Amino acid sequence: MSPVGSHPFLCDIHDMMILAEQVRTGNIRAVSRLISLLENHPGGREALRLLNSTSRETRIIGVTGYPGAGKSTVVNRLVSCYRRKGLKVGVLAVDISSSITGGALLGDRIRMQEHALDHGVYIRSMATRGHHGGLAQATGDAAFVLEAAGYEVILIETIGVGQNEGDIDDVARIVVAVVAPGLGDEVQAMKAGLLEVAHIVVVNKGDLPDADNTLRDLREWCPNVLRTVATTGEGIPELAAAITAYQQPHAVGPVGEARNC
Ligand SMILES: Nc1nc2c(ncn2[C@@H]2O[C@H](COP(=O)(O)OP(=O)(O)OP(=O)(O)O)[C@@H](O)[C@H]2O)c(=O)[nH]1
Ligand SMILES: [Mg+2]
Structure with missing residues (x-):
């Protein structure tokens, strides 16, 4: 598994934390970007942990x-x-x-x-x-x-x-x-x-x-x-x-x- 840092979408963990925060605020572009990352890069799954999603009634x-x-x-x-x-x-x-x-x-x-x-x-x-x-x-x-x-x-x-x-x-x-x-x-x-x-x-x-x-x-x-x-x-x-x-x-x-x- 190559590090997320090598992915063109994201540079480092700091970028990923910002992206996760944008997702949490409902930013649609950030949602799309994170899903693309997950589709294209196995290391992207690390970002899921940063989402800190509490279980909702979804x-x-x-x-x-x-x-x-x-x-x-x-x-x-x-x-x-x-x-x-x-x-x-x-x-x-x-x-x-x-x-x-x-x-x-x-x-x-x-x-x-x-x-x-x-x-x-x-x-x-x-x-x-x-x-x-x-x-x-x-x-x-x-x-x-x-x-x-x-x-x-x-x-x-x-x-x-x-x-x-x-x-x-x-x-x-x-x-x-x-x-x-x-x-x-x-x-x-x-x-x-x-x-x-x-x-x-x-x-x-x-x-x-x-x-x-x-x-x-x-x-x-x-x-x-x-x-x-x-x-x-x-x-x-x-x-x-x-x-x-x-x-x-x-x-x-x-x-x-x-x-x-
Ligand atoms: N007569 C009739 N046609 C329908 C009805 N619902 C959908 N259609 C038509 O059936 C065709 C296929 O509809 P879709 O909703 O694309 O079907 P789908 O299951 O999503 O198709 P795929 O994603 O390609 O598998 C379209 O031309 C629709 O207009 C209905 O209740 N009655
Ligand atoms: Mg369809």
Whole structure:
């Protein structure tokens, strides 16, 4: 591990302490700079200790699901919902494999553009560069930075196709799986893996004709299935309420223990 001092972003421990202090005051540029440092330099993790983050009631919500199911559109709606409650929201859009996502990150930016001028919203795309477990570490570190900077809700979007969900489970305290109607045979085979990690399953694109069948099918696997039409916002307040209910300590026991599926 090379010393942080060799990193072009930072010169020495003094710089790092200043950066940590700026993060604690919620300075967005400092947040971005520290996350870049963490992504690019293993020694950057030292900076996390300087953040002195006391545990807050930050909600870390994972949103996973098949490519194109509507994760970004759902996340965008949830951001609006939490902003209406006056909460500061961070979004981490994780790109596990660029070969799967293609132009997804550009799409994410467009779908979340309405929040671009809102200082209470921080949106960042993260690439894990194919490292096994990279999602857990890089995203967990970034979530920790956002928490220290005073973000009260952190939404993590990631593609789950039956292999990578375990990662998001390590970081997020609650996982929402987004699926779209008309699951083909191939996707059916992945269903068990995705549902295993989900606390709440969302059948998005509820406006499509096949939605009822998909809802019926999934309810055989999982009792906690909601229907949304993210493009119009239908079902999003119910989803937000389900997330909140899941986080009540008395509702289902400690988050992360009980699964609805
Ligand atoms: N009909 C319909 N289309 C939707 C709905 N929600 C999202 N879409 C559309 O589905 C497409 C994909 O939406 P995204 O939100 O980018 O999906 P995603 O899961 O984030 O996609 P990736 O990040 O590429 O995996 C877009 O064209 C959306 O407008 C919905 O409720 N109904
Ligand atoms: Mg997306």
